[in-house]
Amino acid sequence: MLIKKESQSLSNYGSLICSDNCYTINSTLSISYSLTIEKEVFKPGNDKLANLCPSKRALIVIDKSVWDIYKDEILQYFASHDILIDFVIMECGEKNKSLDATLDILNRMESFGVLRRSEPVIAIGGGVLLDVVGFASSMYRRGIPYIRVPTTLMAMIDATLGIKTGINYLERRNRLGAYYAPHSAIIDTSFLKTVDKREISNGAGEIFKLAVVKDAELFDLLDKHGKKLLDNKFQKNEEIVSNVINLSIKGMLDELIYNMWELELQRLVDFGHSFSPLIEMKSLPIFLHGEAVALDVVLSCAISNVRGCLSDEDLLRVIKVASDLSLPWTHPLFRDEELIYEALSDTVLHRNGSQNLPLPVTIGNSKFVNNVDKKQIKKATQILEKLSSHHMEIY
Ligand SMILES: NC(=O)c1ccc[n+]([C@@H]2O[C@H](COP(=O)([O-])OP(=O)(O)OC[C@H]3O[C@@H](n4cnc5c(N)ncnc54)[C@H](O)[C@@H]3O)[C@@H](O)[C@H]2O)c1
Numbered sequence: 553m554l555i556k557k558e559s560q561s562l563s564n565y566g567s568l569i570c571s572d573n574c575y576t577i578n579s580t581l582s583i584s585y586s587l588t589i590e591k592e593v594f595k596p597g598n599d600k601l602a603n604l605c606p607s608k609r610a611l612i613v614i615d616k617s618v619w620d621i622y623k624d625e626i627l628q629y630f631a632s633h634d635i636l637i638d639f640v641i642m643e644c645g646e647k648n649k650s651l652d653a654t655l656d657i658l659n660r661m662e663s664f665g666v667l668r669r670s671e672p673v674i675a676i677g678g679g680v681l682l683d684v685v686g687f688a689s690s691m692y693r694r695g696i697p698y699i700r701v702p703t704t705l706m707a708m709i710d711a712t713l714g715i716k717t718g719i720n721y722l723e724r725r726n727r728l729g730a731y732y733a734p735h736s737a738i739i740d741t742s743f744l745k746t747v748d749k750r751e752i753s754n755g756a757g758e759i760f761k762l763a764v765v766k767d768a769e770l771f772d773l774l775d776k777h778g779k780k781l782l783d784n785k786f787q788k789n790e791e792i793v794s795n796v797i798n799l800s801i802k803g804m805l806d807e808l809i810y811n812m813w814e815l816e817l818q819r820l821v822d823f824g825h826s827f828s829p830l831i832e833m834k835s836l837p838i839f840l841h842g843e844a845v846a847l848d849v850v851l852s853c854a855i856s857n858v859r860g861c862l863s864d865e866d867l868l869r870v871i872k873v874a875s876d877l878s879l880p881w882t883h884p885l886f887r888d889e890e891l892i893y894e895a896l897s898d899t900v901l902h903r904n905g906s907q908n909l910p911l912p913v914t915i916g917n918s919k920f921v922n923n924v925d926k927k928q929i930k931k932a933t934q935i936l937e938k939l940s941s942h943h944m945e946i947y
Pocket residue numbers: 615616617618621644645646649677678679680681683703704705706707710711712714715716717718726743744746747748751754841
């Protein structure tokens with residue numbers, strides 16, 4: 553049958569236009585999920601997570617380090633709520649963000665017999681584990697619900713917030729992945745008490761980035777309290793911890809919410825990710841991700857200073873806060889002008905042909921530029937060279 557006549561069908565979920573044997577389909581996917589900040593999620597009296605398991609069964613995927621520390625507490629929690637559980641205990645670290653780990657989880661989803669809609673898989677761990685579980689959940693039966701319970705600072709203020717999931721493949725970070733929203737997330741900062749201090753500093757690298765590029769209030773908090781927050785692993789000064797965590801989460805979500813699927817390539821949250829991706833990969837395993845981000849932030853600030861935007865005083869404040877957070881602020885690789893230019897060229901490809909470089913004008917205020925050149929990079933590296941000869945480098 554040849555359909556000649558133009559016709560149109562509409563529903564709440566989409567529309568269909570038929571014309572001359574051509575069908576045009578339009579459909580919208582709306583997503584909705586909640587992020588809750590909650591103290592002591594596994595205290596038996598806390599119903600929050602248990603209420604998300606209406607069938608009284610749950611498959612839990614948990615980071616091995618977290619399992620070793622919190623096993624008794626977690627087992628007791630689910631027993632006290634009469635929830636039947638099965639566990640996948642996953643070794644973490646970047647090398648385990650793999651297809652093998654994903655397949656292990658998928659196999660366990662199958663053997664557990666996860667209900668398609670009402671038995672969310674519970675992911676408990678750092679960013680690596682959350683990304684892998686999210687990816688597996690996006691694939692199993694073309695998508696089942698999952699709950700994120702982040703246990704590192706990086707996961708709490710970054711990996712948990714958006715809808716990106718993924719694994720490393722062919723020696724490339726996050727080469728396979730999906731945009732796939734969680735059912736919900738519960739953020740409990742008391743997990744940080746057992747996280748290695750360098751890993752907390754790593755997460756603080758993303759908070760530092762956000763503060764410099766868009767939030768002077770957050771920057772002031774880090775300036776005043778950053779060192780203490782780190783020394784106390786975010787376990788003391790509850791009000792300050794709460795302010796820093798909430799400003800970080802809100803600041804990140806304000807950027808993500810209008811660009812969930814990254815259709816817009818001018819993104820403030822890409823600050824700190826302009827030069828670092830290539831240098832971080834080339835220098836593995838020297839830097840953790842948040843450390844590479846911090847080095848990129850300081851380099852970007854030095855470039856802004858060279859361009860007559862960021863003042864000397866602000867540049868020095870940025871360096872002081874990085875040091876307070878035990879983040880590296882300079883390193884020979886981030887003073888190698890050829891490498892930096894190569895990294896920028898690679899980023900231009902990622903940003904579809906434009907630099908789209910967020911540069912702070914003052915602390916907390918930025919603009920996008922597209923004309924950073926080799927001369928400016930060279931001058932910026934000279935400034936950092938000079939400053940580093942006055943300070944002790946961390947690495
Ligand atoms: N999807 C996103 O939007 C997004 C955003 C940012 C980062 N990420 C991803 O997150 C990953 C990095 O996450 P990460 O920094 O959390 O690393 P990670 O998941 O490797 O965790 C770091 C280390 O801490 C251990 N650990 C976790 N929780 C612990 C706890 N409470 N106590 C003691 N040890 C604990 C882990 O076993 C691991 O050794 C990267 O793969 C990155 O790509 C994703």
